[in-house]
Amino acid sequence: MKTNSEIICDTELISRYFDGELGGDESLRLKGHISGCESCRTRLDDYGKIGAGLNSLISTRQGVSTRSLEAKVIESINRKNSAWLKGFKDVIFSKKMLAPVALAASVTLIFMTFFNNPAPGGPTAIVSSLSGAGSSVVIMETTETRQTIIWFSENG
Amino acid sequence: MDKMNSVYRHRVIPAVLFFTLSLLLINPSGIMAGPDINITVKTISASRKGNSVDPGLKDLVQELQSVFRYSSYEFLGQKDLKLSSNKNGVVPLPEQRVMNISVKGIEGDRVVLEIEILKNNNRIFQTVIKLSNKKSLTIGGPEYKGGNLLFNIFAAF
Numbered sequence: 001m002k003t004n005s006e007i008i009c010d011t012e013l014i015s016r017y018f019d020g021e022l023g024g025d026e027s028l029r030l031k032g033h034i035s036g037c038e039s040c041r042t043r044l045d046d047y048g049k050i051g052a053g054l055n056s057l058i059s060t061r062q063g064v065s066t067r068s069l070e071a072k073v074i075e076s077i078n079r080k081n082s083a084w085l086k087g088f089k090d091v092i093f094s095k096k097m098l099a100p101v102a103l104a105a106s107v108t109l110i111f112m113t114f115f116n117n118p119a120p121g122g123p124t125a126i127v128s129s130l131s132g133a134g135s136s137v138v139i140m141e142t143t144e145t146r147q148t149i150i151w152f153s154e155n156g
Numbered sequence: 157m158d159k160m161n162s163v164y165r166h167r168v169i170p171a172v173l174f175f176t177l178s179l180l181l182i183n184p185s186g187i188m189a190g191p192d193i194n195i196t197v198k199t200i201s202a203s204r205k206g207n208s209v210d211p212g213l214k215d216l217v218q219e220l221q222s223v224f225r226y227s228s229y230e231f232l233g234q235k236d237l238k239l240s241s242n243k244n245g246v247v248p249l250p251e252q253r254v255m256n257i258s259v260k261g262i263e264g265d266r267v268v269l270e271i272e273i274l275k276n277n278n279r280i281f282q283t284v285i286k287l288s289n290k291k292s293l294t295i296g297g298p299e300y301k302g303g304n305l306l307f308n309i310f311a312a313f
Binding site: 122124125126127128129130131132140141142143144145147148149150151152153154 | 219220222223266268275279280281282283284285286287288291292293294295296297298299
C-alpha cells in the first residue's frame with residue numbers, strides 16, 4: 001500500500017477515486033495527496049466537468065435524465081424476468097398441458113391405491129354368511145384390536 | 157404448432173390412456189385371484205377351572221379377556237396352511253371334529269375365507285368371512301372337557 005509521499009500522480013488511480021471505486025484507506029490517502037498536488041487536483045476537477053457536461057448533453061439532446069434512464073433500464077430488466085416467469089406459468093397451466101398432468105396424477109393415485117396398503121380401521125373380520133346346526137350364533141369384537149369373535153353352540 | 161397438436165392428440169394421449177388401463181387390468185378392484193395365503197389355526201381349550209395361561213397365548217388371551225371370563229387357557233395345537241385361491245385346507249380338531257378352510261379370493265386388504273366345522277362328518281358350523289391381512293379371528297363354542305374350544309385363525313398375504 002502506497003503512503004502519501006509515495007503516491008505518484010496516477011491518472012488511473014484518480015479516475016477510480018472519482019468513480020468511488022477506491023477502498024476507505026486508499027481513498028483517504030489519495031485525498032490527502034490531491035489536497036497537496038495541484039496537477040492531480042486539476043485532473044480531478046476536469047473529470048468532474050467532463051461528467052457534468054456529458055450528462056447535460058444527453059439530457060438536452062435526448063430529453064432524458066441519466067438518473068431516470070438508469071431506473072428505466074433496471075425496470076426493463078425486471079420486467080423481462082417477470083415475463084419469463086409468466087411464460088413458464090402459461091405453459092404449465094395451459095389447456096394443452098392440463099390433460100397430461102391430470103392423467104399423470106390419476107395414474108399416480110391408482111398406483112398408490114393398489115400398492116400401498118393402509119391398516120384397516122374396521123373389525124378384523126367381516127362376516128358375510130353364517131349357518132350351523134345349532135340355534136344360536138353370537139358375533140362379538142374385542143375392545144382393543146376389534147378382533148372378531150364368532151361364538152356358536154353345537155347343540156340345537 | 158399444428159404438427160405438435162396432431163402428435164399430441166394421436167400419440168401422447170392414447171399412450172397415457174393405454175398405460176392407465178393396463179394398470180387397472182393388471183390389478184383390478186373386486187375379488188381377484190392373488191398370491192398364496194398363509195393361514196395359521198391355533199386350537200385352544202378355555203376353562204373356568206384352574207388359573208393357568210400357556211405362555212404362547214398371553215397376547216391373545218389378554219385380548220380375549222375383554223370378552224370371555226375364562227381363567228385357564230391351554231394351547232392344544234397349531235396347523236399352518238398355505239392356500240391359493242379356491243384351494244381347501246384341513247385342520248384336525250379334538251374329539252372327531254375337523255375344520256375345512258378354503259380361500260375364495262382377495263378383496264382389497266381382506267382375504268375371503270369359507271370356514272366349515274364338522275363333527276363326525278356332520279357339518280355343525282359354516283361361515284364365509286372377509287379377514288384382514290395379518291389379522292385374526294376367533295371362532296369358539298364347542299364343548300371340551302368341562303370348558304370350550306376356541307379356534308384362532310390368522311391370515312397373512
